[in-house]
Amino acid sequence: MKIGFIGLGNMGGPIAANLIRAGHELAVWNRSPDKARALVEAGAHLAASPRETGAGRDLVFSMLADDAALDAVLAGPSGLIAGLRAGALHVSLSTIAVTTAERTAAVHAEHGQRFLCAPVFGRPEAAAAAKLYVVAAGDPADLEAARPALLALGQRVFVVGTAPSAACLVKLCGNFMILAAIESLAEAMALAEKGGIEPAQLLEVLTGTLFDSPIYRNYGRIMLEGRFRPAGFAAPLGLKDMRLVAQSAEALRVPMPVLGVLRDHLLQTVATLGPEADWSEIAATVARNAGLRR
Amino acid sequence: MKIGFIGLGNMGGPIAANLIRAGHELAVWNRSPDKARALVEAGAHLAASPRETGAGRDLVFSMLADDAALDAVLAGPSGLIAGLRAGALHVSLSTIAVTTAERTAAVHAEHGQRFLCAPVFGRPEAAAAAKLYVVAAGDPADLEAARPALLALGQRVFVVGTAPSAACLVKLCGNFMILAAIESLAEAMALAEKGGIEPAQLLEVLTGTLFDSPIYRNYGRIMLEGRFRPAGFAAPLGLKDMRLVAQSAEALRVPMPVLGVLRDHLLQTVATLGPEADWSEIAATVARNAGLRR
């Protein structure tokens, strides 16, 4: 399949590589082109603009840091909107706001183009191993068209609705729950540690009983070892996601008190440990607030 | 083994039945003796007091609603302390305060008696199926002595320390994390539902990816179906447990902001939905606060 790929950061890079490995023909673009080098060596064509990335392609993926980056890539004379032919499909893999998804869907529709949201769960390691989980929403025919490519980058595709923005809301719910699990585990571990329990022992009990799931095992190990850097998912990006959750919560009138705790701990983490912190480093903030130095 | 069993509520009853089934010889006692009928029919001896329940036994289990009930069972001329011979072992299966565990250990030690804490994870169904998880702490020799009986009531025994109170703290951490998972899931489901997502679809994505563990599957299903009653674990008991967590958090100087959210939602649940509510019914409170009527 002739695929365009925009955004080659620490998620987009390995995903694009998997698409090449699966036999797709790729045109790639990134704001700083040096990130494209390895992909070009693997056979990708380096496009000069988002517009050129979309030209003549049936399908273009985007994986960008935030909603503003998506807007910048879409608009203007060298933007993706200008490059895509009618009927071509844009699949956004990033976690974007529900309102951004709605606006982007409308703009593509005006130009006779098609649009899906298909944000993914997983950190860079999972992206490299093609083990991402894909949460997709949009027109069923478009989903069918995108499915082979989506299966080349992840282990399972969940379809959650016919409006593209539905996938964004589900993804935001998931990210909220991941961070909520990290926060709860961090509070419990700080309590146990100050009470003389080995944190590793607490974690063994939890993951050996009711919390036998990747989220607690993986982040639990990160906390035990204090191995937060280099960040797999930087705290400012986590903060951005939690802001998007809060925007939906405000628009939909849903009180979410745990969300407030998460945002405050992310803010404290960035304010005191710096913007290079991982989002799971809120666990270090929780421990420090209890007087533990780790 | 000749075993005494004190406290035959909706956890203690099925546990005692499993001990009989495993071939142990039981003396049982409950404040309201009618709860003992089925066990007596199954071969248990009905004791007239905690004291008599302990007389001549090597091992006595207690499974009581709260710390005050434990204190009442231990003290006085007809209490367990008066009945146990030197060297006999009392194993508390309830979730009690760390300070209560310390005090109880000290009282037994004064009388040459032995004491373990071995609180369990699992609801009444798990108790009936002998599928509980046991978190035990205390003297290694005592743990060895109790192990066969513990294995008759649960599927696995975790040993977390040599001070009995350590097991209480781990159990409290676990209960905190269960309720935190319920709260987070409830907030996410309220957001998704008001945003037009089918709650069942959200749950499928979550439990199919990073939250593939019993806690999310079981409580998620309860929430989907609104099947909170009859309570498996009543909200006032959940409130008691969260108070015990808070007592340890205060004594150990550990801020736990998610705990504050949980306590407030339990209080609101009991104040507005009544004391028969299940502790997971905080999910109904979360939904109602968002203007959803379920």
Added chain:
Amino acid sequence: MKIGFIGLGNMGGPIAANLIRAGHELAVWNRSPDKARALVEAGAHLAASPRETGAGRDLVFSMLADDAALDAVLAGPSGLIAGLRAGALHVSLSTIAVTTAERTAAVHAEHGQRFLCAPVFGRPEAAAAAKLYVVAAGDPADLEAARPALLALGQRVFVVGTAPSAACLVKLCGNFMILAAIESLAEAMALAEKGGIEPAQLLEVLTGTLFDSPIYRNYGRIMLEGRFRPAGFAAPLGLKDMRLVAQSAEALRVPMPVLGVLRDHLLQTVATLGPEADWSEIAATVARNAGLRR
């Protein structure tokens, strides 16, 4: 002085009336022109557009519901920017975002126009009585020019900085503190009432001792009497202000846990009591969460 006035809602209307009363010559504009009737009868000129409101005036006030309304009034061929001559002064009386203030200041500067922020504290009654408190920031010469007009609408003018946005941040801090005081008082009153204390008696003790200030006296009386409607300051507007506080808190990396409580209670209030609720009606939400029906 020849003054323009844009935005004649339940704050802008009485303020404009006071300016007329103080002898100023007013041109007024409102999106729905019927709100201007009484002012026109009092001698104001009804302008056909924001542009015309600004034409030939030295000073134009705006008092608008939100940032989007301000943007709409400024831009385009019939907007205020197009109408103001170079050197003329725009004074925004609304509570707007820090970033909106910065952007507006920049746009005016591009056109050689001047800009002040001068948001006010006080409800419609205070506006009518010219008893508002004005918090102003901007260039000292501009502040001097605006001072006579500002003194016609309020009882005191505080100058808090030379960047117009500084006044917005101070105003947002103040609104946050007002709502925090309402929330705390509501929690205390719910506790006292359920504990058998007369709420009026609690309020008398508080305002007779350490809380002898208008905020507690006025809102305390509103709570005692349950007299929340018609809204003096609607809950959705309060929510908007708290969102602006949260935006600054996120941009400046300042955790504000009490802010999270306020936002959640506003959301619950709007979701369950409707958008006509007053922002202080979070006190009714607090009472209902405690099982009190008022």
Added chain:
Amino acid sequence: MKIGFIGLGNMGGPIAANLIRAGHELAVWNRSPDKARALVEAGAHLAASPRETGAGRDLVFSMLADDAALDAVLAGPSGLIAGLRAGALHVSLSTIAVTTAERTAAVHAEHGQRFLCAPVFGRPEAAAAAKLYVVAAGDPADLEAARPALLALGQRVFVVGTAPSAACLVKLCGNFMILAAIESLAEAMALAEKGGIEPAQLLEVLTGTLFDSPIYRNYGRIMLEGRFRPAGFAAPLGLKDMRLVAQSAEALRVPMPVLGVLRDHLLQTVATLGPEADWSEIAATVARNAGLRR
């Protein structure tokens, strides 16, 4: 009047001195008797025990650090219960739990003795200046009897009910509101400071407008100057008071989310800044969480 006084700490000491100054004849007792020296020099009789402090007195005041200290002073052969004659009156000035007040009232009643709660608002400086506010509750005749002595130690007496415990609940509500005001002000000041506003300027606006009350003026000045030590009211005592509020909130089923914030910040303050911190030093914690070092 012949008065006994038990508890001569940094509140009790100056209060007792004022009673002597007002012409009352005092017998005093303190656990560490050196605290009594200045009072004895001023004419007080140093009693050997709480029992002796009460012997032959019409009225005995107690001002103790916590509920356990009160229990210790009352019970046993050398306790106050044993010393007071029937009909004599014990007035507790401390902030104690509602349940402690109920229990103490019952014990005195069993012995034909009378009991009032009359906790006070004010820090040691106010105690020395006889400017405390007294919140009293109990039998009207007892209140009449105690009034002259109460007026010698404070500037005003509020009567809030006929059950002594009512005064405790009102006092706890007041302490909660003081700390909530400190927290809100601290959050606003951190936001303003990081936004480039002079904290002193923010405080001038607030106390010059809607927050013109002692609580904001006094604590605002303490925050501006960072003058938290020596503690006027130590953080662990503040934590104790907030625990008593939480106990009443739990017993009465009243969710109080701001209370959760206050408790967590007190815990963090004690865990990271030490037990000598003042309770208002939660403001320093708020600032540090925002990355400000003061």
